[in-house]
Amino acid sequence: MNRVHGPISLGAAVCLQSVRKVFPAQIGVMKWFSRAKPIMVLDDINLRVPAGEVAALMGPNGSGKSTLLKLVAATLLPDGGKVTVRGVDSATRNLEVRRSVGLAVAQERSFYPRLTAEENLSFFAVMDDVPRSARRARISCVLEQCGLQDMRHRYAHQLSSGMYQRLGIARALLKQPAVLLLDEPTRSADPETARSLRQLVRALASDGTAVLLATHSFEEAANLAGYAVLLSHGRIITRLKSPDVGRLRSAYARIAAPADLIEEQAREACLS
Amino acid sequence: MIDKLFALARRDLLAATRYRTALAFQLVSVLGEVAGLFFLARAVGPGFRPDGMDFFPFLLIGSTFYMCLVGGVQVFVETVRTAQLNGTLEALLSTSTHDIVTILLMAASSFFSKAFQLLLALAAACLLFGLRLNTAHALAFVLTFSVSIAVVVGIGLLAAALQIWTGRGGSLVWLFASLGALISGAFFPVSALPEAIRGLSWVFPVTHSLDAMRIALVSGASMGGFRNHMVVLAAYALFLVPFSLLVLSRVLSRARHDGTLAVY
Numbered sequence: 349m350n351r352v353h354g355p356i357s358l359g360a361a362v363c364l365q366s367v368r369k370v371f372p373a374q375i376g377v378m379k380w381f382s383r384a385k386p387i388m389v390l391d392d393i394n395l396r397v398p399a400g401e402v403a404a405l406m407g408p409n410g411s412g413k414s415t416l417l418k419l420v421a422a423t424l425l426p427d428g429g430k431v432t433v434r435g436v437d438s439a440t441r442n443l444e445v446r447r448s449v450g451l452a453v454a455q456e457r458s459f460y461p462r463l464t465a466e467e468n469l470s471f472f473a474v475m476d477d478v479p480r481s482a483r484r485a486r487i488s489c490v491l492e493q494c495g496l497q498d499m500r501h502r503y504a505h506q507l508s509s510g511m512y513q514r515l516g517i518a519r520a521l522l523k524q525p526a527v528l529l530l531d532e533p534t535r536s537a538d539p540e541t542a543r544s545l546r547q548l549v550r551a552l553a554s555d556g557t558a559v560l561l562a563t564h565s566f567e568e569a570a571n572l573a574g575y576a577v578l579l580s581h582g583r584i585i586t587r588l589k590s591p592d593v594g595r596l597r598s599a600y601a602r603i604a605a606p607a608d609l610i611e612e613q614a615r616e617a618c619l620s
Numbered sequence: 621m622i623d624k625l626f627a628l629a630r631r632d633l634l635a636a637t638r639y640r641t642a643l644a645f646q647l648v649s650v651l652g653e654v655a656g657l658f659f660l661a662r663a664v665g666p667g668f669r670p671d672g673m674d675f676f677p678f679l680l681i682g683s684t685f686y687m688c689l690v691g692g693v694q695v696f697v698e699t700v701r702t703a704q705l706n707g708t709l710e711a712l713l714s715t716s717t718h719d720i721v722t723i724l725l726m727a728a729s730s731f732f733s734k735a736f737q738l739l740l741a742l743a744a745a746c747l748l749f750g751l752r753l754n755t756a757h758a759l760a761f762v763l764t765f766s767v768s769i770a771v772v773v774g775i776g777l778l779a780a781a782l783q784i785w786t787g788r789g790g791s792l793v794w795l796f797a798s799l800g801a802l803i804s805g806a807f808f809p810v811s812a813l814p815e816a817i818r819g820l821s822w823v824f825p826v827t828h829s830l831d832a833m834r835i836a837l838v839s840g841a842s843m844g845g846f847r848n849h850m851v852v853l854a855a856y857a858l859f860l861v862p863f864s865l866l867v868l869s870r871v872l873s874r875a876r877h878d879g880t881l882a883v884y
Contacts, residue, residue, distance in 0.1 A: 371879055418879070423714050425876045442876070447716045457707035460631060462638040467631070474627035475715040475722070523716065 360396040361434055361527050361558030362420055367393040368428030369415055369582075389415045390582045393429070397575075399526065402549060402559040404569035404591070406600060407579035413562035414453070416579070417529045420560060421451040433527055447477070450520030451529045458516065461505035465496055465515055468504055469522060476523040490518040493548055495541060509536040517545070521552075528552060530561045534568060546572055566596045578603060621725075624717060628729035636733070646733075650740050651748075657683060658749040670809035671831075677751055677838045679807065684741040685833045686806035689772050689826055690797045691734035696776030697789035699726040704783075710882040719872045720865060723780055724773070731769075742837075753837055760836035760846060767853040768829035774860025781864070781871040787883065800826045825856045 368391050373384030390412045397403045405413045418424040419431050422438040422445040431438040431445075438445045459468045469487045478486050491497045494514040499507060507515060513536050520528060530549070534542035549572055553559050563569055569576050569591055576591040577584050580603040588595055636643050661676035670678045700723065703709035712726075713719050745751035775796060783789025800806065803813065803821035810821045821827045832849035875881045 424879050458711040462635045471631050475717045477716045
């Protein structure tokens, strides 16, 4: 186990200090009557991602990767500890954090099906305060970056799941975020698209964007990340600097159930 | 803010034009409703003059404005629920726009269609069924509409909060709509109600909205009664709007803690 607990710089693009996240077992009114124990999703998470760095989050399903991304995006608020983005606390200055973070989730639906890709992006650009004068150029730019320029007039419901996912990344890039959060960005992508998305992530990082990437792909983490974190049951189990596929695989083998590992290996084999 | 409202209205308009059949049905249903009210009033006969006015304008203004106000509350729940269902709520509440502004603008945009239906019904009644609004008082109409909308926004925000909190904001709309149909005097005069219920109808804000609107459009804005209704409505608006903003903001913050923003 290679656990690191160094001093955490407040100048980091993303900084999590002793973060804890608990979900109630019941929601709404039922919460008051329920005796079920709350679910601990993340516990004692310390993580720092400087500007221009790609950090990979790995771990089996349910290990807390997506929750961690949502905490950084301020879609969720922590129950303990502190999440800061460029020194701004997500709990107290939620809106400010949202302005500098772009989140692309692995969700199947988050666009208006009867609007075209371009119309959807145009709508979210307004909501993200992209200046009117820059809007058209910005939309064209992100469509091109995500390889969707030929799909701009297609309705969202006509896009394949891979294209839909890329549209999610395009939306996250609209506001030129200082921090980009990607949840399994190449999950539904064909090998060629996956390659171009990885190039895009590299380019963004070299321009100074901090990227936090949740992935199940060892190859992707090894290719992109300068730093990888392995999560299990909501805790950071291992941290690897400049990870390679071999080290990632052996670290993962220690935490993952065998079935998960076999699935990941089969996936790697298909993609390579 | 205007830019965002325009973007939301454009989004809704584009979506509406792409669900053309539904849009056409909606327009036809407004015309059908006006015709139905006209023939109902004719069947009741000219002898029945609630509050001293013909039954057709009484019924038309009461029912269409009532539907507009109920629709105004409903759009808050509908827009939040639709966004939860199509997965866009979390994406919207991750943008750089304040959560409450997003919800208000979404509802405002959807409300345009309800307001349009009200105007369409009035226009159809004038053009096709001989409704005369020559004594209408434009300023009183605008004032009644604005203050009533402020009340509706307050109740709508509470319903939106309930939708986010419990996933069942529709229950408040249902309560508001069914109670309103009975006690607001939308379809028949409040004087027809038993004494005990009549008292309840005077504390229900929609009763005042409907009465004020009837005065503004048909009774030539006799200022005494009109002013009383405005005072009651303004008092409701002044209490409900800040209270509902506070409730919604707490519910949203709780939902961000519990991870239930998109749960319905």
